[in-house]
Amino acid sequence: MFSSNKAKSKFLRIIPLIFLLAWVVGFISPCLNINSLNSIYPFQKMLYSNICHQDVQKSFICNDIPFLVCARCTGIYFGAFISAAVILILNITLILKTKYLYLLSIPMLLDVLFYSIGIYPYNKFIASSTGFLFGSSIFLYILSALEYLLFIKQKNNNDL
Amino acid sequence: MTYKKYLPTLVCGFGAAVLSTVPGIKNFSCCLLVPTAAAISILLDKKITHSNEKISIGKSLGFGFLTGIFSTLFITAFEMLVTFFTKSNDFIESLPQTEMVMRQWNLGPLVDDSLKLIKTVAKEIEKNGFSFIYLLMILSSNFLVNSIFGMIGGALGMSLANRKSREGNPEL
Numbered sequence: 224m225f226s227s228n229k230a231k232s233k234f235l236r237i238i239p240l241i242f243l244l245a246w247v248v249g250f251i252s253p254c255l256n257i258n259s260l261n262s263i264y265p266f267q268k269m270l271y272s273n274i275c276h277q278d279v280q281k282s283f284i285c286n287d288i289p290f291l292v293c294a295r296c297t298g299i300y301f302g303a304f305i306s307a308a309v310i311l312i313l314n315i316t317l318i319l320k321t322k323y324l325y326l327l328s329i330p331m332l333l334d335v336l337f338y339s340i341g342i343y344p345y346n347k348f349i350a351s352s353t354g355f356l357f358g359s360s361i362f363l364y365i366l367s368a369l370e371y372l373l374f375i376k377q378k379n380n381n382d383l
Numbered sequence: 384m385t386y387k388k389y390l391p392t393l394v395c396g397f398g399a400a401v402l403s404t405v406p407g408i409k410n411f412s413c414c415l416l417v418p419t420a421a422a423i424s425i426l427l428d429k430k431i432t433h434s435n436e437k438i439s440i441g442k443s444l445g446f447g448f449l450t451g452i453f454s455t456l457f458i459t460a461f462e463m464l465v466t467f468f469t470k471s472n473d474f475i476e477s478l479p480q481t482e483m484v485m486r487q488w489n490l491g492p493l494v495d496d497s498l499k500l501i502k503t504v505a506k507e508i509e510k511n512g513f514s515f516i517y518l519l520m521i522l523s524s525n526f527l528v529n530s531i532f533g534m535i536g537g538a539l540g541m542s543l544a545n546r547k548s549r550e551g552n553p554e555l
Contacts, residue, residue, distance in 0.1 A: 242531075253484065261488045265481055265501045269520055272473065273458075273528040274414035279480075288484055296414055321546050365535065368542030372440055 228374045233311070235369060239362070240307040247304050250292045254285035267291060281345055294347035295331070298354025303362035305355075310366065318371060319364045327360035391427040392446055395420040396453025403454075404461045417454050417529045421447040421536025422543060429544050438541045447537020451529035458529070459522050467512035474517065475505050 250271055252260040260267065271277065271291040282289040283297055290297055310317060331353040338345050399420035402408050408416075425438060425446050466472045478501065485494045500516070507514035 256488065258488075261485070262494065262497055264485055265497065266520060266524070268477070268481060269474065270524040270528060273525055274532065277477075288487065299414065321543065361539065365538045365542060368545065369440065369538060372437075372541075372545070 232316075232370060232374055233314075235373070236307065236311045236366070239366070240304070240311055243300065243304040243307050247300050250290055250297070250300070251285070253288040253291065256286070281347065281350070283347060283351070293350070295334075295350040295354040298351030299358035299361075301351075302355035302358025302360075306359040306362045307366075310363070316367075316370065317363055318367045319360065321364075324360050324364045327356045331357040388428075389446075389449055391424040391431065392421075392449035393453050395424040395427065396450045396455075397457050398423075399450070399454040400457030400461055403458050404465065414532060417451055417532045418447075418536030418539060420454060421450040421533040422540030424450045425537060425540030425544055437545045440538070440541065443537040443541030444534045445537070447534040447540070448530050449533070450536065451531070451533025452526070454533070455522070455525040455529045458525050459518070462521055463513070463518060466508060466517075470509055470512045472508065474501075475508060478502075478505055 248255070249260075249267060252267065253264065268277070268291060275292040275296045277289075277291065278293055279289045281293040281295070283294055284290075292300070334349055334353045337343055338350075399416045403416055425443055428446065429438070462472065481501070482498055485498060488494065504514045504517050504520075508517060
């Protein structure tokens with residue numbers, strides 16, 4: 224039972240990693256110069272426009288071509304992707320408390336607030352690093368909730 | 384009535400669609416609009432049903448998916464409506480930049496075919512305010528993104544709701 228849960232847990236961690244890898248490769252693909260993807264650039268642009276304003280001034284630029292999402296979104300997705308990779312490699316069970324999710328979201332909210340009211344101008348590196356914190360925390364929070372519900376809770380019920 | 388069960392997803396999907404049409408909102412919300420709507424729909428359902436039971440993964444993903452579907456339908460409808468009246472949209476406005484980027488890659492006939500298609504779409508929109516290809520493009524892209532992000536939001540809503548219940552009643 225335990226080994227089966229372990230395999231399921233690994234599967235639960237691999238699937239989001241694959242999706243996140245595909246997603247990240249998708250928005251940095253103009254920079255990677257993959258011919259097959261470049262030919263569908265307008266559709267890719269439209270796809271990512273659903274989730275990001277795609278302001279060129281607020282996006283990282285590589286080979287004179289902006290990423291398909293802004294710096295903050297780049298940070299969020301990279302954060303989630305790196306977390307997915309790290310948690311799969313380290314193979315640890317992590318339960319992220321709600322207060323840590325709020326705590327790690329605060330820098331991003333403060334950055335949005337501060338640049339919106341003009342305390343400082345938009346900074347790609349601040350936006351991406353605060354987005355990174357948010358992306359990794361939200362990924363770990365959702366994953367820990369799913370693992371708790373699927374495996375830990377089930378194991379506790381079986382033990383009782 | 385069974386449909387009433389899914390009313391929160393309809394309301395939240397509609398809310399997300401309305402907010403997505405407000406200029407400037409996307410600058411703040413980025414990818415968070417649909418996931419937030421999905422999470423709220425879960426919390427709303429919990430409030431309506433006055434249930435203390437923990438929310439299952441199936442229910443949360445289903446609610447998230449439905450919120451994504453409803454927001455897709457409303458966002459597409461609003462987008463088509465605005466395009467019909469203004470005969471312009473972000474797609475047309477960003478066309479010169481898209482063309483410039485694609486020309487840089489030297490893809491040969493591939494880029495020509497691709498540009499020919501999007502220029503046809505742009506012409507149709509500028510002339511009639513409507514393009515069937517554009518409708519298909521935004522419907523499919525909205526569906527793809529919103530359904531996935533809706534499910535992510537559903538999972539987030541589930542974890543928030545379940546942890547709230549657990550903190551209130553440790554036996555759950």
